[in-house]
Amino acid sequence: MDDMYREVILDHYKNPRNKGTLDPADFSFEDDNPLCGDRIRIDVRVGEDNKVKEVAFSGQGCAISQASASMLTEHIIGKSLDEVKQLSKDDILELLGIELGPVRLKCALLSLKVLKAGVYGIKDED
Amino acid sequence: MPKLNVEQIRKDFPILSREVKPNVPLVYLDSTATAQKPLSVIEAMNSYYRLSNANIHRGVHTLAEEATALYENARDRIAKFINAKSSKEIIYTRNATEAINLVAYSWGRANIKQGDVIVLTEMEHHSNLVPWQMLAAEKNAKIEIIPVTDDGELDLTVYESILKLSPKIICVTQMSNVLGTINPIQQMAAKAHAVGAMMMVDGAQSVPHFAVDVQTLGADFLAFSAHKMCGPTGIGILWSRQQVLEAMPPFLGGGDMIKRVYLREFKANDLPHKFEAGTPAIAEAIGFGAAVDYLTAVGMDFIHDYEREIIAYAIERLEEVPGIKIYGPKAERKGGIAAFSFGGVHPHDVAQILDSDGVAVRAGHHCAMPLHDRFKLPATTRASFYLYNTKSEVDKLIEGLYKVKKMFG
Ligand SMILES: Cc1ncc(COP(=O)(O)O)c(C=O)c1O
Numbered sequence: 001m002d003d004m005y006r007e008v009i010l011d012h013y014k015n016p017r018n019k020g021t022l023d024p025a026d027f028s029f030e031d032d033n034p035l036c037g038d039r040i041r042i043d044v045r046v047g048e049d050n051k052v053k054e055v056a057f058s059g060q061g062c063a064i065s066q067a068s069a070s071m072l073t074e075h076i077i078g079k080s081l082d083e084v085k086q087l088s089k090d091d092i093l094e095l096l097g098i099e100l101g102p103v104r105l106k107c108a109l110l111s112l113k114v115l116k117a118g119v120y121g122i123k124d125e126d
Numbered sequence: 127m128p129k130l131n132v133e134q135i136r137k138d139f140p141i142l143s144r145e146v147k148p149n150v151p152l153v154y155l156d157s158t159a160t161a162q163k164p165l166s167v168i169e170a171m172n173s174y175y176r177l178s179n180a181n182i183h184r185g186v187h188t189l190a191e192e193a194t195a196l197y198e199n200a201r202d203r204i205a206k207f208i209n210a211k212s213s214k215e216i217i218y219t220r221n222a223t224e225a226i227n228l229v230a231y232s233w234g235r236a237n238i239k240q241g242d243v244i245v246l247t248e249m250e251h252h253s254n255l256v257p258w259q260m261l262a263a264e265k266n267a268k269i270e271i272i273p274v275t276d277d278g279e280l281d282l283t284v285y286e287s288i289l290k291l292s293p294k295i296i297c298v299t300q301m302s303n304v305l306g307t308i309n310p311i312q313q314m315a316a317k318a319h320a321v322g323a324m325m326m327v328d329g330a331q332s333v334p335h336f337a338v339d340v341q342t343l344g345a346d347f348l349a350f351s352a353h354k355m356c357g358p359t360g361i362g363i364l365w366s367r368q369q370v371l372e373a374m375p376p377f378l379g380g381g382d383m384i385k386r387v388y389l390r391e392f393k394a395n396d397l398p399h400k401f402e403a404g405t406p407a408i409a410e411a412i413g414f415g416a417a418v419d420y421l422t423a424v425g426m427d428f429i430h431d432y433e434r435e436i437i438a439y440a441i442e443r444l445e446e447v448p449g450i451k452i453y454g455p456k457a458e459r460k461g462g463i464a465a466f467s468f469g470g471v472h473p474h475d476v477a478q479i480l481d482s483d484g485v486a487v488r489a490g491h492h493c494a495m496p497l498h499d500r501f502k503l504p505a506t507t508r509a510s511f512y513l514y515n516t517k518s519e520v521d522k523l524i525e526g527l528y529k530v531k532k533m534f535g
Pocket residue numbers: 158159221222223224251253254299301302303328330331351362493
């Protein structure tokens with residue numbers, strides 16, 4: 001499964017886009033994958049048009065979780081919140097361009113889980 | 127003295143000749159999670175299902191007699207394997223975890239009262255933490271922790287001061303499944319007994335890897351799992367002295383654990399059946415018997431010596447790789463386990479890249495989250511070794527790690 005570490009994934013891992021935090025943000029959420037200790041936080045600012053204006057992610061984890069977070073942030077800028085709510089597992093896999101087994105799938109989907117919790121306004125417990 | 131002949135041993139394990147994908151042979155370095163099974167174990171279980179399958183006890187037909195004899199003979203051999211005084215002291219459970227839970231429920235609920243002190247350690251597997259946390263919460267008992275030093279050993283000075291609190295039970299692993307640390311159980315037990323505490327020993331990693339003799343160990347309870355010692359999943363053992371087990375109330379209720387049942391009450395069965403409710407894992411018990419036969423034939427002392435050689439070599443080679451940090455004591459003070467971090471590379475990525483060369487290692491917290499917290503690590507990569515691993519497999523691991531370095535460096 002060498003292709004799991006495709007050039008583009010390693011590039012997003014080594015040079016993450018939109019890495020950091022936004023303060024203040026319109027919504028933020030943070031969660032972890034207790035299996036492997038991956039942790040991701042996403043902060044979002046929404047424009048007048050109700051579209052994602054700025055987004056930042058922070059956290060730590062494996063190449064798959066970090067690259068998928070980086071790709072996801074790039075992907076959602078300019079999208080409406082309704083569009084963000086529609087995002088699915090398949091969208092993430094398409095961004096990554098790889099197939100994943102059940103264990104690594106959790107890593108890949110962590111950022112989407114965090115983003116959706118944020119969009120739906122679930123309170124961050126921490 | 128015949129030394130362990132690893133090439134011969136490898137032939138006994140059918141799985142070791144498989145390829146993970148075409149032309150990529152399996153390099154199995156994950157025996158701490160579960161060990162591979164020799165043909166003799168697989169065949170013993172097979173043969174039971176093909177020839178002797180029947181429910182045990184109470185049947186008088188030929189198959190029931192055969193199945194009962196196979197099941198009980200396995201118990202006798204397991205008793206001998208750890209030098210128990212009697213097979214009555216060998217309770218079949220599902221695994222080490224269930225054995226520990228049995229003690230926490232039965233002994234714990236009868237003996238732990240509000241304010242009593244239960245001692246745990248920072249290096250325990252979750253299975254020797256959570257059942258005691260549940261008991262402590264229910265009884266309002268106190269938990270005291272023996273910390274782990276930077277070298278990955280138990281801090282015995284703190285242990286001494288905890289003993290002054292007159293704890294009721296000390297729950298400790300004989301060998302850490304992450305650090306490989308082998309704890310001084312005999313010495314700790316002598317001190318525990320001097321203050322009247324019981325000693326619960328998690329033998330899940332020790333019993334598979336070196337000779338454990340319950341007559342000298344000092345434990346009051348010993349738990350272990352078949353699947354980590356070349357046996358099947360689904361079966362484990364709780365050992366304790368007959369006197370202790372007799373004083374304990376039954377655990378699960380149902381068939382087989384009773385002597386007599388009335389509509390409103392029951393009389394518990396004699397040991398060991400008192401703790402074995404319902405139809406047990408019969409084939410698995412028989413497989414377990416075959417596993418201890420196998421390990422005995424190879425020789426536990428040879429296995430231990432061989433693993434020391436392999437882990438010393440593995441650590442020497444791992445230390446060559448820039449960025450690797452191994453946790454736990456020096457090679458001569460630990461079992462065949464090397465858990466490490468690799469610069470900023472996440473263990474998942476390490477394990478995934480190793481897998482592409484057929485090298486199976488584990489990545490994660492290995493059911494020891496508090497221990498990882500102690501070393502401020504979310505996870506580690508763990509390579510572990512057993513009687514069938516070779517130095518050339520260690521070399522494959524190292525080659526793979528250089529590949530990781532190249533990719534992420
Ligand atoms: C030290 C230790 N204790 C307990 C266990 C639990 O074993 P089981 O899952 O077979 O009950 C393990 C297995 O991972 C272990 O390594």
